[in-house]
Amino acid sequence: MIIKYLKSENYTSYGTKKRRIQSIIIHYTGMKTLQSAVERLLFNKHKVSSHYVISRTGKILQLVKDNNVAWHAGISNWFNFKNLNKNSIGIELENKGHQHGYQNFTNKQINQLIKLLRTLKKKFKIQNVNITGHSDIAPNRKKDPGEKFPWNKLYKNHLAIGHSLNVKLISNFRSKKLINSNKGNMLKMIKKLGYFKVFSVNTLDKNFIKAFQRRFRQQLINGIFDQECYLILRNLQKFI
DSSP states (O other): OOOOEESSSSEETTTTOOOOOOOEEEEESSSSOHHHHHHHHSSGGGGGOSEEOTTTTHHHHHHOEEEEEEESSOOEEEEEEEGGGGGGEEEEOOOOOOHHHOOOOOHHHHHHHHHHHHHHHHHHTGGGEEEEHHHHHHTTTTOOOOOTTTTHHHHTTTSOOOOOHHHHHHGGGTTOOGGGGGGGGHHHHHTTTTTOOOOOOOEEEEEHHHHHHHHHHHOOOOOOOOOOHHHHHHHHHHGG
């Protein structure tokens, strides 16, 4: 795995002090070209960066050393952590994103991501539940890496969590309203996965639901937590 280093101006140095890294957050660049994305992540006027960028051809760039803090997560929550920059590694994947023409991720890109994740997971002893997308930690602000990101491939490579249900079978429960008896433990199960502030005025927050669907039910992103979503949520509890 060849990694080219380009030093970003946007980071907080930890010096000789060892940083405690507990999570990896996957983003997409969300810009029209790789060059414009990298320039944005390198120069101080933008105040944003990531540790790594993976191009659509599979080229890996490192912009911030692992032990330094890259400015990639922003306002965010995961389990008891707030503003996750301090304790995370950020990886950007080249993709135009929802605003500029959202694309499928390439095989070369994902294969390189898998190699990088294996290395980082082993190096920092990161749990699979803490390998997340930007939309997981900031559902009210972000959509990336989005519903085209192959989370299931990461799950099969033991690099993320995922459900093990028969997709065709559970689709029969799609758009069916939740049974009242299911709602009691639903919030507890959601929080056990790491999600934070998922309720808005005593109902599930629509942005959270869409984030959950982009991650675990990518066939339909409608902001409605139906019986299919509940079955997936219940199955995911095996990781907690």
